Structures are given as structure tokens and as C-alpha cells.
């Protein structure tokens with residue numbers, strides 16, 4: 001009888017074994033994600049696939065792995081994948097499956113932040129602009145049209161990952177997914193339409209049956225079983241904690257630096273020190289039971305083309321551990337690598353041990369993790385930012401530099417201090433190679449300034465910029481044919497705009513420009529202009545530097561020229577806002593794609609280089625013998641002529 005039972009038990013175990021080969025289940029408890037039955041302490045780094053090239057991916061992922069990163073976290077960029085409704089693009093930089101497989105190939109995990117609203121300093125927060133024209137749509141709200149399209153895209157991505165076997169539950173690398181993004185920032189703007197949307201989004205995500213957990217970041221009331229995660233630089237101080245004792249403390253965005261906008265000097269937000277990052281990571285682990293920490297960004301990369309959001313420059317988080325070009329930035333990279341290694345040495349104890357904390361001084365405390373086996377790890381914290389401290393812990397004295405944390409193995413040996421940087425500093429050296437400014441090589445093509453007669457599209461008032469360009473171009477021309485009766489006064493034009501840049505031309509003469517900034521979203525171009533008696537051609541070029549990516553009611557934002565008046569042309573002020581306007585989307589050179597091989601021959605290039613505004617320049621250049629370890633970048637110096 002006894003033997004029969006034993007035999008049966010063996011059979012059960014074997015079956016379980018087969019099940020495990022197929023995939024690792026991912027679950028969680030209050031102390032961490034549990035992958036394949038094991039609690040994990042994970043360091044994660046954000047690398048966004050469309051912000052680099054597929055050729056760079058294996059090297060970026062490899063460097064992250066070498067730096068002690070376990071997980072690569074990326075958003076999914078809806079407007080890259082579905083620029084027109086129903087027309088999909090998963091090629092080249094948009095090859096999400098290849099990116100996830102590259103992660104898997106190096107044995108790392110992946111976290112997929114589907115959003116599909118992602119913000120991310122990405123144009124329109126990742127939403128495709130065609131959503132704007134869906135009747136009755138209100139984004140990110142309890143709104144049927146939006147929910148329909150959000151669910152449709154989310155399902156498409158999840159199905160794509162499933163069909164490639166990429167979820168950990170299928171043996172793939174994806175251990176976690178994110179739905180929505182920092183929704184709590186805008187939730188109150190939607191009043192009673194906010195909370196049901198959160199509930200719906202969580203349910204819709206969970207119903208996708210991915211076999212791995214979902215998170216919502218900065219959403220402290222994330223509905224079960226979705227995990228609420230923290231974003232910010234100081235989650236060790238600011239995170240109120242998981243909203244259930246059964247959920248782990250997850251930090252989805254610990255900003256390694258900050259993105260930059262046009263016109264801004266590099267400042268302290270961008271140059272976040274290695275010591276400061278290490279301190280806050282250690283604090284999050286010690287104080288908040290932190291078990292998943294993601295660096296946003298680990299590699300920022302480049303906002304290629306028109307993918308950056310309003311005013312955001314093309315270089316993204318260049319100060320991250322891997323710089324824009326994927327080069328290692330020291331000491332940030334090395335210091336964090338040492339932190340990761342130290343934490344991993346004691347991670348068993350951090351994940352399994354019981355936690356106590358003891359005050360050691362006015363601004364000094366220790367968090368002690370103890371296992372039944374006697375294993376012990378401790379974090380000695382000196383939160384005094386001005387004074388070093390000496391503390392006594394278990395009969396030993398420890399020197400703690402100001403604002404630092406020491407990690408102790410066996411509750412005795414200091415294996416890391418967040419303020420002691422042993423990694424060498426490095427600087428990026430840029431060697432200027434060939435100068436391409438030899439005038440003879442260059443050719444020019446000047447954009448025509450369209451007039452009212454040239455623009456077949458007409459409106460009875462100024463059309464709104466974004467609704468008109470539909471994200472096909474940054475540029476929108478407005479033209480008017482104006483009859484002028486000379487007075488004694490000098491004519492002055494006033495162009496009120498909601499961004500981002502406006503250029504003005506009168507009778508093909510460039511008269512001036514003005515621009516806004518992230519802090520002054522509206523501005524007025526006020527400019528004296530020469531007018532002929534009789535008919536004049538007034539042409540305005542409205543330019544946007546990316547679409548907005550944040551805030552509520554993105555679908556009803558307005559931009560571009562909103563009002564135009566003229567004084568000194570006839571009596572009083574003439575309001576031209578409701579005149580018949582002609583308009584045209586995009587520049588001619590842009591529409592003809594004259595920057596491509598096919599488009600090059602579509603216009604007449606001139607050898608004489610005018611300095612007229614709105615001139616395209618081209619040069620052909622042959623590069624040879626580029627060593628593999630050198631990054632070639634072409635730098636353009638633009639001299640902007642402002643009258």
C-alpha cells in the first residue's frame with residue numbers, strides 16, 4: 001500500500017516538471033515578484049527601442065547586463081506602430097518582437113509598458129493622431145470610443161507577444177506589463193469619468209490573460225491584482241507603499257537624469273549624480289522593501305524624426321548610464337554596477353529576512369534584515385545631508401559620509417557605501433573629422449513662400465494647427481491677400497499664437513519670427529511691416545516642435561496661430577482672424593521628400609548659396625575607413641538670421 005502511494009507521488013512530480021519547461025509562472029507577494037517559485041530582487045533599465053537602431057540593440061542590452069541590470073523596460077509606441085488607422089508598422093526601429101527577442105537572447109527579462117498612453121516625451125504621448133478625428137472621443141476617460149481603440153491596440157500587442165511566445169508564462173522574457181501611465185496626475189480632471197476608467201483599464205488588462213502581473217505607475221489605488229508602482233527620484237522617501245500587503249514595492253521610474261527642452265541650459269536636473277541615485281535606490285530597498293528598481297532611462301537615445309514631444313530636443317537623457325550614443329557614462333554606470341553587485345550579495349537575506357529598524361542618531365538609522373539561518377544584512381543610513389556621522393552598530397563603529405548609506409554583509413562588513421565612488425570618471429571625446437562646409441560642395445534649394453493664390457485650401461477663419469496638419473508635418477502655412485490703404489501710421493502686424501514658432505513674410509520678404517517655450521505657451525509676434533498700397537501677400541508659417549504629450553483632454557488642445565490683427569492699415573485695428581485664409585500643410589521640400597534619393601531630383605538645386613530663410617542645403621560626401629568602435633555623427637551648425 002505504501003509503495004503504491006509513493007509511486008503515485010512520483011508521477012505527479014514528473015508532470016509538474018514538464019509544465020515548468022514550458023514557462024515560468026510569475027506572481028508576487030509583499031516582498032517581490034516571484035518567478036518560477038523564486039522571489040526576485042530585480043534591477044531594471046529603460047531602453048526604448050525606437051530611440052536607437054536595431055543594430056545598436058544587442059550592444060545596449062549587453063552593456064546593461066554587464067552593468068548588473070536584470071530587466072529591460074520599454075514602452076510600446078502606438079503612433080509608431082499604427083500611424084494611420086489600420087496600417088501597421090513593425091519594421092526597423094519599430095520591430096518590437098526583435099527587440100524583445102534580443103533581450104531574451106542575452107538572458108534578461110523584459111517589462112512591457114503598453115500604455116497605450118505613455119507620455120514619455122514622445123509626440124502626442126504615443127497616441128496616434130487619427131484618434132483625434134474619432135467622433136465623440138475623449139482620451140483616457142470612461143469613454144466608449146477611446147476604450148474601444150485602447151482595448152483593440154492593447155489586444156493586438158498582447159496577441160503579438162503571445163504568438164511569439166514572449167511572456168514568461170510561455171518561456172519568454174516578459175515578466176510584467178504596464179497599463180496606462182501616471183493616470184493619477186490627470187484623474188481628477190475627468191471627475192466621475194476617471195475612477196471607472198481605472199477600473200475598466202485594470203480589468204481589461206487582466207482579462208488579456210498574459211500569465212504575468214500588470215502594474216499601474218503612480219496610481220496608488222490600482223485595482224487588484226494590478227500593482228501600484230512608484231515613479232520619481234526619491235521613492236525611498238515618497239512612495240506610500242503598495243496598496244495591499246500582498247503586493248511588492250516596485251519603482252518603475254527612478255529618473256537617472258532628466259530630459260531637456262529647446263532653449264534650456266544643462267542643469268542639475270540633468271546632471272543627477274551617481275551618489276544621489278545610489279542613495280535613493282538603497283533607501284528604497286531598505287525602507288520600502290523595494291524589490292524592483294527601474295532606471296529611467298538607462299539609455300535615453302535619440303528622438304529621431306518628429307518623434308519628440310513639444311519642445312523636447314532630439315537627444316534624450318544623454319546623462320543616463322549609457323549616453324545618447326550608447327557609450328558608457330562613468331562614474332554613473334560603474335557606481336551603480338557596484339551597488340547592484342553589493343545588493344545581489346545579500347539579496348537572499350533582503351527577500352527572505354525579517355526586517356527591523358533601529359535609531360542610531362538624530363538622522364541616522366539602520367535597517368536590519370535577518371534570516372532564521374542567522375544570515376544578516378544591514379543598511380546604515382545617514383540622512384543628514386550636511387554632516388558626516390560616526391555610528392555604533394553591534395559594537396562596531398562605522399563612518400558614514402553625509403547623505404549616504406552603507407550596505408553591510410553579515411551585518412558587519414561594509415560592502416558598499418553610496419557616497420564612495422571608486423569608479424573612474426570618463427569624458428566623452430569628440431574628434432572633429434572632416435569639415436563639410438567647403439562652399440563648392442554645397443547646393444541650395446529655396447522654399448517658395450506660398451501666396452493666397454497658390455493655396456487651394458481655404459478657410460473662413462484661422463484653422464487650428466494640429467487638426468489641420470494631422471501630424472503629417474510640423475509646418476502649416478497661412479496666407480492672406482490684403483488690401484492696404486496707406487495712412488500716416490507705420491503698419492504693424494500682431495500674430496497671437498499658441499505655439500510653437502511663427503515666421504512672417506510680406507510680399508515674399510521675410511519680416512520676422514517669434515517662438516514660445518515650455519513655460520510660455522502663448523506668444524505674440526509684433527512686427528512693423530512694409531505694405532504696398534493696394535493688394536499685399538501676407539504669409540505666416542506656423543511651426544510646431546512636436547505635439548504635446550501630457551495633461552488631460554489632449555484631444556481638444558489647440559495650437560498655432562489664433563488671431564491676427566494689423567494697425568496702420570486703414571482706420572484703427574483691423575482684425576484679420578475671420579478673413580478668408582488660404583493654407584497649406586507642410587513645406588514643398590518636405591512634401592517632395594527632397595532629402596531622399598528619389599526626391600533629390602524633383603527640384604532644381606542651385607550652386608549659389610543664398611542666405612534666404614527657408615533654404616534647404618545638400619552635400620554629397622563619401623565616408624571611408626570608419627573603425628567599428630567609432631560613432632560617426634554629423635553635426636550641423638545653423639546660423640539663424642533674425643533680421
Ligand SMILES: *[C@@H]1O[C@H](CO)[C@@H](O)[C@H](O)[C@H]1NC(C)=O
Pocket residue numbers: 151152153155156
Ligand atoms: C481591431 O479593430 C479592427 C477593426 O475594427 C478589427 O479588424 C480587429 O480585429 C480588432 N483587433 C483586435 C485585436 O481587437
Ligand SMILES: *[C@@H]1O[C@H](CO)[C@@H](O)[C@H](O)[C@H]1NC(C)=O
Pocket residue numbers: 030031241242287288289355
Ligand atoms: C516590509 O515587509 C515586512 C514583512 O513583509 C512588513 O512587515 C513591512 O510592513 C514592510 N514595509 C513596508 C514599508 O512596506
Ligand SMILES: *[C@@H]1O[C@H](CO)[C@@H](O)[C@H](O)[C@H]1NC(C)=O
Pocket residue numbers: 287357358359365
Ligand atoms: C522604523 O521605520 C519606520 C518607517 O520608516 C518609522 O516610522 C519608525 O519610526 C522607525 N523606527 C525606528 C525605531 O527608527
Ligand SMILES: *[C@@H]1O[C@H](CO)[C@@H](O)[C@H](O)[C@H]1NC(C)=O
Pocket residue numbers: 451452453454507508532535536537
Ligand atoms: C502676390 O501674389 C500674387 C500671386 O502669387 C502675385 O501675382 C503678386 O505679384 C503678389 N503681390 C505682391 C505685391 O508681391
Ligand SMILES: *[C@@H]1O[C@H](CO)[C@@H](O)[C@H](O)[C@H]1NC(C)=O
Pocket residue numbers: 519520521522
Ligand atoms: C497666455 O499665457 C499667459 C501666461 O502663461 C496666460 O496668463 C494667458 O491667459 C494666456 N492667454 C491666452 C489667450 O491663452
Ligand SMILES: *[C@@H]1O[C@H](CO)[C@@H](O)[C@H](O)[C@H]1NC(C)=O
Pocket residue numbers: 483484485569570571
Ligand atoms: C481703401 O480705400 C478705398 C477707397 O477710398 C475704399 O473703397 C476701401 O474700402 C478702403 N479699404 C480699406 C481696407 O480700408
Ligand SMILES: CC(=O)N[C@H]1CO[C@H](CO)[C@@H](O)[C@@H]1O
Pocket residue numbers: 231232233234235238255272276
Ligand atoms: C518626482 C520626484 O521624486 N522628483 C524628484 C527627483 O529627484 C530630485 C532630486 O534628486 C528632486 O528634486 C525631485 O523632486
